[in-house]
Amino acid sequence: MDITVILVTIAIGFLITVLLSPIFIPLLRRLKFGQSIREEGPKSHLKKTGTPTMGGIMIVLSIIITSIIMVYKVLGNDVSYEFWLLNFVLFGYGLLGFLDDYIKVAMKRNLGLTSRQKMIGQIIIALIFYFILNREGFSTYITIPGTNMEWDLGWFYAVLIIIMLVGSSNAVNLTDGLDGLLAGTAAIAFGAYAILSLFVGGHSEVVIFSLAVVGALLGFLVFNAHPAKVFMGDTGSLALGGAIAAVAILTKTEILLIIIGGVFVLETLSVIIQVISFKTTGKRVFKMSPLHHHYELLGWSEWRVVTTFWLIGLIFAVLGIYIEVGLN
Numbered sequence: 001m002d003i004t005v006i007l008v009t010i011a012i013g014f015l016i017t018v019l020l021s022p023i024f025i026p027l028l029r030r031l032k033f034g035q036s037i038r039e040e041g042p043k044s045h046l047k048k049t050g051t052p053t054m055g056g057i058m059i060v061l062s063i064i065i066t067s068i069i070m071v072y073k074v075l076g077n078d079v080s081y082e083f084w085l086l087n088f089v090l091f092g093y094g095l096l097g098f099l100d101d102y103i104k105v106a107m108k109r110n111l112g113l114t115s116r117q118k119m120i121g122q123i124i125i126a127l128i129f130y131f132i133l134n135r136e137g138f139s140t141y142i143t144i145p146g147t148n149m150e151w152d153l154g155w156f157y158a159v160l161i162i163i164m165l166v167g168s169s170n171a172v173n174l175t176d177g178l179d180g181l182l183a184g185t186a187a188i189a190f191g192a193y194a195i196l197s198l199f200v201g202g203h204s205e206v207v208i209f210s211l212a213v214v215g216a217l218l219g220f221l222v223f224n225a226h227p228a229k230v231f232m233g234d235t236g237s238l239a240l241g242g243a244i245a246a247v248a249i250l251t252k253t254e255i256l257l258i259i260i261g262g263v264f265v266l267e268t269l270s271v272i273i274q275v276i277s278f279k280t281t282g283k284r285v286f287k288m289s290p291l292h293h294h295y296e297l298l299g300w301s302e303w304r305v306v307t308t309f310w311l312i313g314l315i316f317a318v319l320g321i322y323i324e325v326g327l328n
Contacts, residue, residue: 001074001198001207009070009208013215016062021055021223025230028052033105051228054101055220056236060094062216063087063243067209075204081136082250083205085129089246092125093169094239101233112234119166122242126165129246130158145256145320146327164245164254171264172241173234174271174290179226181292181306185263185313186240187217192260192317193247199325203251210247213240226303256324262316263309267291 028034034050064087071079099121100112113121140157143150153160176182194210197203220236223229241264248257258265270291277285287297295305 001204005070005074005208006194006211009066009211010215010218012069013062013066013212014219015215016065017058017216017219018222020058020062021219021230024055024058025052025223028054028230031106033101051231053105053231053233054098054235055224055230056094056097056101056232056234056239059216059220059232059236060090060239062219063090063209063212066212066215067205070208070212071205074208080205081132082203083209085132086206086209086243086246086250089125089129089165090239090243092128093122093165093242094235096121096125097173097234097236097238100238101235122166122169122238123162125242126162127158129165129249130161133161133249134158139252141252142254143252145253145259146323160254161249164249164257165242167268168245168248168257168261168264169238169241171261171268172244173237175264175267175292176232176237177290178292178296178302178306179228180221180224181309182232182237182240183217183221183224184306184310186244187214187221188310188313188317189244189260189264190214190217190247192321193244193251193253195321196253196256196324197247197251200251200253206247206250209243213243226306253324256320259323260317260320262319263313266312270294 029052033052033054067083067087071083096113096118100118104112112118140154141150141152142157142160172182172186175185190210190213194207194214197206197210217240220230220232224232244261245257248254248260253260267290270286271289273285274289277283286294288294292305292309295308296302300308
């Protein structure tokens with residue numbers, strides 16, 4: 001793919017988000033769609049109460065518009081079902097997140113959708129995703145990264161897809177707790193997948209989609225970096241989590257997502273460990289979970305935590321690219 005296409009895709013995604021922000025942020029503030037801060041969270045976060053949320057709407061719109069413009073510019077009418085599947089997952093999980101956010105901010109129910117409601121929605125989208133793949137004859141093989149070892153999962157591949165989409169969307173959602181943390185780590189992860197898709201070949205739509213995500217997130221960071229003027233909310237985090245899992249599935253790098261999305265995995269593990277430890281021993285391993293709050297309570301500044309996690313995300317991304325490209 002031409003370097004010009006790469007740069008233009010990122011630039012369009014960036015500009016659309018930046019241009020939408022001065023329209024959406026005042027609108028969200030006028031509608032009183034402000035973030036509610038949990039009382040059990042770090043006390044330093046209480047000052048963020050009322051900061052406009054649901055900024056994920058801008059991210060999702062930017063990604064869809066940018067990817068459609070560029071995929072038809074590059075491929076003409078030769079666009080495969082994979083491209084529309086990616087946008088379906090992005091929009092579907094984004095809509096689910098929007099409903100969750102709307103209930104929180106408009107109906108003043110701080111927990112939004114119930115866990116069961118959210119889980120059912122996530123599973124339904126994952127099942128639709130699987131059925132379309134199955135209809136198209138998509139391979140049910142998985143490969144061990146960096147090797148030629150592979151297994152045909154057969155019908156169990158449907159279970160894997162559900163686990164990946166639901167697990168990834170929740171893991172990414174857990175990471176969205178500090179100014180710029182998720183936007184930065186997700187931009188790095190999608191950038192890694194754009195590079196991988198270029199090397200794997202035959203995934204032009206995935207490359208363009210991933211680059212559109214990178215551009216949109218960089219544009220969002222202009223307003224989301226500390227001190228944040230807007231939060232993406234579940235609208236953005238669920239959409240990004242579902243989308244990155246879909247990208248991993250379509251590029252047949254399902255297992256590699258554990259490495260490229262290493263920050264999201266660590267955040268999730270910290271919550272699981274904390275819950276198990278407290279329920280079994282009555283003691284907490286971390287001062288607070290997810291993991292980023294632990295470091296905040298150790299006295300790290302918010303910006304230090306965020307930049308450190310960005311660096312860790314970059315290391316995971318480089319490692320993932322090396323395993324998939326360098327070892328094959």
